[in-house]
Amino acid sequence: MSEKGPEPEDSGELMYVKCAYCGKWLDVKPGQMNWVSHGLCDDCLKQELEKFKNPVSESPPASDHPLPRGSNS
Numbered sequence: 001m002s003e004k005g006p007e008p009e010d011s012g013e014l015m016y017v018k019c020a021y022c023g024k025w026l027d028v029k030p031g032q033m034n035w036v037s038h039g040l041c042d043d044c045l046k047q048e049l050e051k052f053k054n055p056v057s058e059s060p061p062a063s064d065h066p067l068p069r070g071s072n073s
């Protein structure tokens with residue numbers, strides 16, 4: 001029983017998938033070592049789809065007001 005074979009986890013080749021928008025880690029799956037892939041998380045994907053559906057016309061001249069979003073710090 002002195003045989004120390006390589007464990008299946010030893011290769012450690014994992015690919016990390018990160019959201020290109022908010023930087024949230026989405027997934028880790030077998031792949032190339034130290035490879036980071038970029039995708040979109042559900043939230044950002046939704047925002048992108050909304051953008052396509054309702055294209056915003058340029059940036060507003062005065063956007064000083066905070067976003068009416070539920071902010072729980």
Ligand SMILES: [Zn+2]
Nearest residue numbers: 019022041044
């Ligand atoms: Zn995101």
